[in-house]
Amino acid sequence: MFVRGCSVKDILTLIGADVQLKQAAATNGGEYEGACPFCGGENRFRVWPKTGRYWCRQCNKKGDEIQYIRERDHLGYVDACRKLGAEPQGTAQALRRAARPPAPPLHSPNALWQERAREFIFDCQKRLMDSAEGERALGWLTNRGLSRETISKYGFGYNPVDKYEESFMWGLDKKVWLPRGITIPWLIGGEVWRVNIRRPVKSGDSNKYIGPAGFTNGLFNADCIQANLPIVLLEGEIDALTIQQAAGDLVCAVATGSTSGSRRAKWIARLAMAPQVLVAYDADENGAGDKAADYWSGTLSNARRWRPLWLDVNKMAQDGVDIRAWVQAGLDPPAQELQAETEPTIEPVIIKTEAVFRAHGGDRRSEQFKSNNCNTEKIEERGNTAAMVEIQALMAKKALWSHETARLRTLATELGITIQMQRHDLTSGEVETYTLGDCIA
Numbered sequence: 001m002f003v004r005g006c007s008v009k010d011i012l013t014l015i016g017a018d019v020q021l022k023q024a025a026a027t028n029g030g031e032y033e034g035a036c037p038f039c040g041g042e043n044r045f046r047v048w049p050k051t052g053r054y055w056c057r058q059c060n061k062k063g064d065e066i067q068y069i070r071e072r073d074h075l076g077y078v079d080a081c082r083k084l085g086a087e088p089q090g091t092a093q094a095l096r097r098a099a100r101p102p103a104p105p106l107h108s109p110n111a112l113w114q115e116r117a118r119e120f121i122f123d124c125q126k127r128l129m130d131s132a133e134g135e136r137a138l139g140w141l142t143n144r145g146l147s148r149e150t151i152s153k154y155g156f157g158y159n160p161v162d163k164y165e166e167s168f169m170w171g172l173d174k175k176v177w178l179p180r181g182i183t184i185p186w187l188i189g190g191e192v193w194r195v196n197i198r199r200p201v202k203s204g205d206s207n208k209y210i211g212p213a214g215f216t217n218g219l220f221n222a223d224c225i226q227a228n229l230p231i232v233l234l235e236g237e238i239d240a241l242t243i244q245q246a247a248g249d250l251v252c253a254v255a256t257g258s259t260s261g262s263r264r265a266k267w268i269a270r271l272a273m274a275p276q277v278l279v280a281y282d283a284d285e286n287g288a289g290d291k292a293a294d295y296w297s298g299t300l301s302n303a304r305r306w307r308p309l310w311l312d313v314n315k316m317a318q319d320g321v322d323i324r325a326w327v328q329a330g331l332d333p334p335a336q337e338l339q340a341e342t343e344p345t346i347e348p349v350i351i352k353t354e355a356v357f358r359a360h361g362g363d364r365r366s367e368q369f370k371s372n373n374c375n376t377e378k379i380e381e382r383g384n385t386a387a388m389v390e391i392q393a394l395m396a397k398k399a400l401w402s403h404e405t406a407r408l409r410t411l412a413t414e415l416g417i418t419i420q421m422q423r424h425d426l427t428s429g430e431v432e433t434y435t436l437g438d439c440i441a
Helices: 011-016 065-073 077-083 092-098 111-130 132-143 148-153 237-247 265-272 288-299 313-318 323-330 335-340 376-381 385-396 402-415
Strands: 022-025 031-034 045-048 053-056 157-159 163-165 176-178 181-188 191-198 231-234 252-255 277-279 303-305 349-359 364-373 417-424 431-436
Touching: 011 045, 011 053, 011 065, 065 077, 111 132, 111 157, 111 181, 111 191, 132 148, 132 157, 132 181, 148 237, 231 237, 237 252, 237 313, 237 323, 277 288, 288 303, 313 323, 323 385, 385 402, 402 417
Parallel strands: 231 252, 231 277, 277 303, 349 417
Antiparallel strands: 022 031, 031 045, 045 053, 157 181, 163 176, 181 191, 349 364, 417 431
């Protein structure tokens, strides 16, 4: 008789290495939630350590540790057991049958789903552009730097109310929830693969993006991929379009929808076509973006981590960073430029900046710049565009943490420049002049 069970590592540790999980309940040994590693659905994935089981409420993938490895790595039962360091059990015939990997081809959602999704997208587009209720949502998008041209081109819309629709309308067996929020369609090859909805939730709420069930694990903006064009790989659609707007002639910016999205052969093959892939996942404090970036760096030989200077790309843009220059700094220079590169001889550069200092308690230090006379031309001549962009970004911020001031000092020293600053303590009225870097004027 065929027996599936074998002794393997803790399921929470196993899956937690791929996606970030947090405790949702403490009963019956605990229940943990997170983004689904298979469909990318946010917080629809559940793990129960006591029973060693997982289940996604969106794509319905479920099973134990062995099944998880089979689904994730497209392995048969025997290979999955061995990868987990366990001996497979069962008859020879059963083991041969179980060794076949469960890897159905990836395809777009069913025809009914796509038909209803198109109707929903079109209705939401009209509400965003032509109604008073969509005006606030449109303002939210433009405040994040997206132009009206980009908003229109990529089909953004607005759904004004939470509602459920009957399952038959979408070709599913359960009612479909359509939450209030900004709609973002994923169109690939003329088909609708997904409709993501950015909900108006409070800061810190992990359920910011939720879309109608039944979507398929796609890759946002995949149609822009060309064999000779570098790719920037991001988590969110708005981050991707921030780069597409600023540097669409230099790169193709795509989004996976979550740290675990798009991990399918179809998308991996497309990404592998590019001469270079910059993985610009979020710079999360918990390291989730870095951990997910490791997957792509290990999967694609043409990929490397290009970490945002802080939080994410759109936040950088809002803070005044030159996104185009930041992207250019991450790209490999052409071979002829490498051959012609020489070490420039540049005299020291002085950057003078006045600042106002206000203490906020703890380690927080806020420096609001009254003037910024950065001489960045000299920095650029030194051939360190990435450092230049980072300095510009830090100087453009309205508030600096102590570690950011330390970073500014490091960059100034590396470039051989001096940043002179005047800090005014509003509490005592004292004025302190200090310098970052060791260059002498």
